[in-house]
Amino acid sequence: MxxxxxxxxxxxxxxxxxxxxxxxxxxxxxxxxxxxxxxxxxxxxxxxLKPFREQASAAIAGRVDERVERKREKAARSDEAAEDAETDLDPAGRDGRSKGDESDSDFR
Structure with a gap:
């Protein structure tokens, strides 16, 4: 630029x-x-200066894409951390069954 x-x-x-x-x-x-x-x-x-303008524009677009990707990764990590914290607080597990409760039923 x-x-x-x-x-x-x-x-x-x-x-x-x-x-x-x-x-x-x-x-x-x-x-x-x-x-x-x-x-x-x-x-x-x-x-x-058209080639220089296009090169500068591509560089700016690349930096914006990198920034967006970092924000997505950060959001995904925070979602995973929140999900892990929620799972740790719920001793029954995600589907409401206790850990030792196994059922022969195909319906969940």
Whole structure:
């Protein structure tokens, strides 16, 4: 992302220098030079920096995916811990039968 920002800034500075070279040097022309440089750098950046923008976007998406995955793992661990704690508190087990109570019935 930093590389993209630096390249975009360099393109703007280059466009601003180009406007200065074509004659927009006077005090009253400075605002016009900045606007022209901004628009030109926007157009140039859209085409020239597309691979860098996609790479930065993929890196950000990867970090977001990793963060979401860590949150899911943390939630799963806390759910397992809560489930284990619940099982430890219930001596009859999950289905309500005591541990020694085995039934020949197929219905549970």
């Amino acid at each position: 930093v590389r993209y920002l630096i390249l975009r800034t360099l393109i703007f500075v280059g466009c601003l220098a180009a406007t200065w070279l074509i004659g927009l040097r006077d005090r009253e022309d400075q605002l016009l030079a900045v606007v022209i440089a901004a628009v030109a750098s926007l157009v140039i950046s859209a085409f020239v």
